[in-house]
Amino acid sequence: MATEILVNDGGAPARILPYEGYATLTAGEYVKMNASGKLVQNTTSGTKGLGFLLTSLTSGNIGSVISGRGVQLNVYVSGTIASGGPLYVRAAADDGLIAQGAAAGSTVAVALEANTGGPNLKKVQVV
16 A cells, blocks of 8 residues: 655655545545545546545545655556556546556656556556
C-alpha cells in the first residue's frame, strides 16, 4: 500500500495532510474531495485529485493524503502497464484506480514498474 514514501529527495515539495473520509477507502488509492469536503476516490478521468491515500480509513474517520510532484510511492494500478508509461484515472470502470494512458491533462503519475492485471501495488512517480 502507499503506507510509505519510497523516495522524496527534498527537492520536490511533498505534503502529508489529514482529511476526513466520506466512505471506506484503502491506502494507495487516488483521492479527491467531494462537495461535502470529504475524501472519495477520484473516478473522473482528466482531473487531478488531492493525491494518494497513505493510510486506509472508514467513513467519518481521518486518513492521511500525500501530494506533491516527484514523490515515489507504491499505489494501486490496473491493466497492462509498461514501465515509464503515463498513468491516468481509470474512469471507465468507476473504481478510482490508475492505469496506462496518455489522455491530455489527465496524467497523474509515471509507472516505474510494469504491471499486468490488477489491482496491484506498483511503484510510481507522481507528476
